[in-house]
Amino acid sequence: MDPELVQPNAYIALRLPSDSTMIVQVLPNTTISIGKYGAFQANNVLGRPYHLTFEIRDTVTHDGKAQSGLRVVPAAELYADIKDETPETPPEVEGENSSASGDGVEYEVVGQNGEVVVRTNRQIIDDPNSQIMTMDEIEALKAQSTGSGKELIAKILESHSALDQKTAFALAKYTLRKTKKYLRRFTVLPLDVPTLARWILTDKEPMKIMELRGEILSLIGSWSNVHCTPSISTPSLDGDGMQMKGGRWLVIDETAGLLVAYMAEKMAILHPPGHDEQEAGSNIPSKQKADAVNGDNANGEPTTKDVIAPPLYHPRPRKTSGPATTNTITLIHANAQPNLSLLKYFHFDAFNPSTSHPLESHLKTLSWLQLLSPEDDIGYVEPATASEEVIQSWKSGKRSNHFRKRRRWERIKFIADETRAGKFDGLIVASIMSPVSILQHTVPLLRGAAQVVVYSPTIEPLVELSDCYSTARRTAFVTNPPDPDMMPTEDFPLNPTLLLAPTIQTARSRSWQVLPGRTHPLMTGRGGSEGYVFTATRVLPAKGKVEARGKFKRRKVDGVMTRVSSVQGTPASGDSGTVEMDAS
Amino acid sequence: MAIASTPQHSSFLHCGPIAEADSFAVLHLKRDLLIPTVLRAHDELDEGYSEGKVSNTRFGSFPHSTLIGVPWGSQVRASTVDTGSRGRKGWEGKGKKRKRNEESQGQGDTAGVEKKQNAEIENKTAIEATTGFVHLLPPTPEIWTASLPHRTQVVYTPDYSYILHRLRARPGTVLIEAGAGSGSFTHAAARAVYNGFPESGTEVSSTQEPAEKRRGKIWSFEFHEQRAQKLQQEIKEHGLDGVVKLTYRDVCQDGFTPDDTPTSEVKANAIFLDLPAPWLGLKHLNRTNPSSPLSPTTTIHLCTFSPCIEQVQRTINTLRSLGWTEIEMVEIASKRIEVRRERVGLAEEGLRGVNDSPASVDEAVGRLREVEGRSRLFHNEEEEPGGAQVSKQQRLENIRSALEGRKLYKEGRLIHKAEPELKTHTSYLVFAVLPREWSEEDEKLAQGKWPAKVEVKEEKDGPVSKRQRKKDAKAKAGGNKEFEVQESIVH
Numbered sequence A: 001m002d003p004e005l006v007q008p009n010a011y012i013a014l015r016l017p018s019d020s021t022m023i024v025q026v027l028p029n030t031t032i033s034i035g036k037y038g039a040f041q042a043n044n045v046l047g048r049p050y051h052l053t054f055e056i057r058d059t060v061t062h063d064g065k066a067q068s069g070l071r072v073v074p075a076a077e078l079y080a081d082i083k084d085e086t087p088e089t090p091p092e093v094e095g096e097n098s099s100a101s102g103d104g105v106e107y108e109v110v111g112q113n114g115e116v117v118v119r120t121n122r123q124i125i126d127d128p129n130s131q132i133m134t135m136d137e138i139e140a141l142k143a144q145s146t147g148s149g150k151e152l153i154a155k156i157l158e159s160h161s162a163l164d165q166k167t168a169f170a171l172a173k174y175t176l177r178k179t180k181k182y183l184r185r186f187t188v189l190p191l192d193v194p195t196l197a198r199w200i201l202t203d204k205e206p207m208k209i210m211e212l213r214g215e216i217l218s219l220i221g222s223w224s225n226v227h228c229t230p231s232i233s234t235p236s237l238d239g240d241g242m243q244m245k246g247g248r249w250l251v252i253d254e255t256a257g258l259l260v261a262y263m264a265e266k267m268a269i270l271h272p273p274g275h276d277e278q279e280a281g282s283n284i285p286s287k288q289k290a291d292a293v294n295g296d297n298a299n300g301e302p303t304t305k306d307v308i309a310p311p312l313y314h315p316r317p318r319k320t321s322g323p324a325t326t327n328t329i330t331l332i333h334a335n336a337q338p339n340l341s342l343l344k345y346f347h348f349d350a351f352n353p354s355t356s357h358p359l360e361s362h363l364k365t366l367s368w369l370q371l372l373s374p375e376d377d378i379g380y381v382e383p384a385t386a387s388e389e390v391i392q393s394w395k396s397g398k399r400s401n402h403f404r405k406r407r408r409w410e411r412i413k414f415i416a417d418e419t420r421a422g423k424f425d426g427l428i429v430a431s432i433m434s435p436v437s438i439l440q441h442t443v444p445l446l447r448g449a450a451q452v453v454v455y456s457p458t459i460e461p462l463v464e465l466s467d468c469y470s471t472a473r474r475t476a477f478v479t480n481p482p483d484p485d486m487m488p489t490e491d492f493p494l495n496p497t498l499l500l501a502p503t504i505q506t507a508r509s510r511s512w513q514v515l516p517g518r519t520h521p522l523m524t525g526r527g528g529s530e531g532y533v534f535t536a537t538r539v540l541p542a543k544g545k546v547e548a549r550g551k552f553k554r555r556k557v558d559g560v561m562t563r564v565s566s567v568q569g570t571p572a573s574g575d576s577g578t579v580e581m582d583a584s
Numbered sequence B: 001m002a003i004a005s006t007p008q009h010s011s012f013l014h015c016g017p018i019a020e021a022d023s024f025a026v027l028h029l030k031r032d033l034l035i036p037t038v039l040r041a042h043d044e045l046d047e048g049y050s051e052g053k054v055s056n057t058r059f060g061s062f063p064h065s066t067l068i069g070v071p072w073g074s075q076v077r078a079s080t081v082d083t084g085s086r087g088r089k090g091w092e093g094k095g096k097k098r099k100r101n102e103e104s105q106g107q108g109d110t111a112g113v114e115k116k117q118n119a120e121i122e123n124k125t126a127i128e129a130t131t132g133f134v135h136l137l138p139p140t141p142e143i144w145t146a147s148l149p150h151r152t153q154v155v156y157t158p159d160y161s162y163i164l165h166r167l168r169a170r171p172g173t174v175l176i177e178a179g180a181g182s183g184s185f186t187h188a189a190a191r192a193v194y195n196g197f198p199e200s201g202t203e204v205s206s207t208q209e210p211a212e213k214r215r216g217k218i219w220s221f222e223f224h225e226q227r228a229q230k231l232q233q234e235i236k237e238h239g240l241d242g243v244v245k246l247t248y249r250d251v252c253q254d255g256f257t258p259d260d261t262p263t264s265e266v267k268a269n270a271i272f273l274d275l276p277a278p279w280l281g282l283k284h285l286n287r288t289n290p291s292s293p294l295s296p297t298t299t300i301h302l303c304t305f306s307p308c309i310e311q312v313q314r315t316i317n318t319l320r321s322l323g324w325t326e327i328e329m330v331e332i333a334s335k336r337i338e339v340r341r342e343r344v345g346l347a348e349e350g351l352r353g354v355n356d357s358p359a360s361v362d363e364a365v366g367r368l369r370e371v372e373g374r375s376r377l378f379h380n381e382e383e384e385p386g387g388a389q390v391s392k393q394q395r396l397e398n399i400r401s402a403l404e405g406r407k408l409y410k411e412g413r414l415i416h417k418a419e420p421e422l423k424t425h426t427s428y429l430v431f432a433v434l435p436r437e438w439s440e441e442d443e444k445l446a447q448g449k450w451p452a453k454v455e456v457k458e459e460k461d462g463p464v465s466k467r468q469r470k471k472d473a474k475a476k477a478g479g480n481k482e483f484e485v486q487e488s489i490v491h
């Protein structure tokens, strides 16, 4: 299976001329409709590479039946309009633009620079027909149209009575707008996490993913240090699976699984194995190659030959391999079941996981109740055991029910115990719950040097969180430590010595249009929540009192006195009023 | 040789529970003050400290014997180290006078220096100092970017994060990078593509993880000789030489295939160009070129990083003419935000870090009354017995003594504002995609595999109605609204 080609049953993204995206599943032998732009047969994109742009062509067969086909649009054609415009860009040096158009735009009126119009829309000018078309007429034309939409655009442009009064600049804009509306093209994109995130944010339901923008997602990825940890040794699960293994991330994800998918992609556990075989071919040790082929044979056919529409990920009988101990994601959820609905785009169903999917063993989920008070969770209570003989005497239905229950219990117990033992390498939070309450229970589960990242669509929850870790509060805590058994207290909702360098940050991209002579930032963008991340590092404070070192210099800032920042984080005297976020 | 054998291990990618000797570590003094160092059990530089290798910082001295074996993330106290010549064993006669400025940047150490043969002299046990501490951290690309020695402009975290996101750099990606410069981007990219070291034997095939994946790799290029050498040394020291292959070469002139590598080996599917003239490099990144370093069977994602708009325009013109698609240009603006408590009011008079003007109209009026009363007293020359008026000195004294019992960390208004200095422009990011080649022949094969029906049926005869089909499709796409749009053009 080549992930670079569209596979049967895969979800793909289609980018439309309007710049909006839609997601479809490519079921073989079906028709895919892209709304007003038309429809095409799934088989026409199956087995084709991604990132090609297709144009829908309607042709008529001999016996008079309509047939739709696709044509790959070559890159040169995509840019045809842009290249045509190049010569019209006024040379920078010569300021001789005799025929000012009067509307403040420094380009010649189309009528006086016939070349441009004639080149782009030759047929139009020659055609005597120059009536303004009504919407109905356009619809009618569309219905008759068998072309790519280009003729239609030409017709519409031609019918625009004031066309010859437009400047080249305005014309270009107008053409672009019409192109977006009527051109019957689409680009096929692989549905990966960045594309999925963008689609939900701009075309679907931004609230579902807490308005998580790509820029912020990428910041979360970097600061959490989440990355792939291939297994270093063979960790056996012989009861002693509790020792630290590395590559374990803890996550609170209320973005319907987007965050989990994003992490999984960075950990190489989002896509089922079998990818990249062609590329890897030569380096594969033969044993592993054999394994890979075996894996595919389970689906009934070798990957190199094509059989119509094999299911991508075949559920196999449950193996007893158990949860992985390295390169894993542990998700804590607030409801009885986690919401991971977006993982379906990656062929993973959290309720009925296929064992061939890497997430089946690498993603572990538990509820807050199972974490904080497992005894109160029915799933954690060991089901009754029975002797071998008794079990044998049962009917097969009862027997399998018994084993299913025990397996379920074993898994819940394993995950709860392992999670409670902590030593996670990082924590990522995207939740509408109070971050202070989440960190109270999760920071202690982190190893030293683990990274903490908390996302919030609005800044207020993060400001409140940062305040719990302010230098002044930490100083007060260190100077007069509260009884550990009394924690959390009203003054210290969190232990301020456990996180280093708490920082809030944000990032935003600004898109530009780059066209010859018409380069500028785009004029509109998405509003709504800005989105912020809080980052910090889990540390292990030294036992006993630790004195800071540094000179107490003073300097004037904003008309008030503040300590100069060469002092180490925990000052000796606590009278400074500034809450420096400068953690030591 | 300096570093005889680099183990296939990098504290960037796997750090065990504790800091081990010879691992690359970072001493965190405070935000934005980080000292990278290689932990050594012995004094490799032969500086003569009785404690062995010592990192001297502004917050005290840290013999490495107090750092090795400690869990990562630990707060470690400074030690009392005699930094004068007396405390250094065998110091005189070495002729290696080296004035080490404690405040200077490179306190850490210079790596890759020969280990002294007879370094086995017993180290003195370090004595804890009364003040000063550091936090001992394993390195991450973010920490490295904040602490690396700048030899060029570097790509910072918000930019490289977004670039790697858009380049689809993930485990198994093969990425070309030029120029490597100071190596900031290099480290982040290495983490993103890493999925195991080649032929390391570390990978034991487990049932869940068939190790058939292509190895992620960075092919990095730098044409400035010293920079290339320095970076090569760092990559080695950081244990990343199994992931990053750095080549000293001018990519614009000579292309992207190292001399000692057959072209067919590179097969990159992502490219990042941080060069003054990226368009000059683009001609080598063309599939028509017989020595193309591009993967023939994958999509190629590209990003160029240029500070000036003119560079962007030239780059994009070239990209268009070479058949790249999905060309987009963006800028990334990022900022850090500071959180403070702001205290305002007369009750703060004379204190530091506050605004001691009236906090409310009431306070202002109260103050005005008081002043008014005082001047009236003054004019009437009445001496009130007992002195209801407190002297300013007394008032300040009272405020200061009340300070003891106050919890300032909870007082005032919680506010946030942007850091004082913003980076308002780093560079323009140009993204583009080069799809896999698709020949007529490929298309014929695909048509054979996936024969399209000659006609699009109206489903009248089929078991599934059109409405049903639409419903199904909708259900599959998760209620995607787009599906509700009529199929207007199919006949």
Ligand SMILES: C[S@@+](CC[C@H](N)C(=O)[O-])C[C@H]1O[C@@H](n2cnc3c(N)ncnc32)[C@H](O)[C@@H]1O
Pocket (backbone or CB within 6 Å): B152, B153, B154, B155, B156, B178, B179, B180, B181, B182, B183, B184, B185, B186, B221, B222, B223, B224, B227, B249, B250, B251, B252, B253, B274, B275, B276
């Ligand atoms: C701005 S720096 C790159 C910084 C780097 N991205 C980082 O994050 O540290 C640009 C580098 O490109 C190198 N360079 C410029 N032209 C080059 C060429 N034709 N071939 C190879 N390297 C080149 C320069 O020597 C310089 O070190």
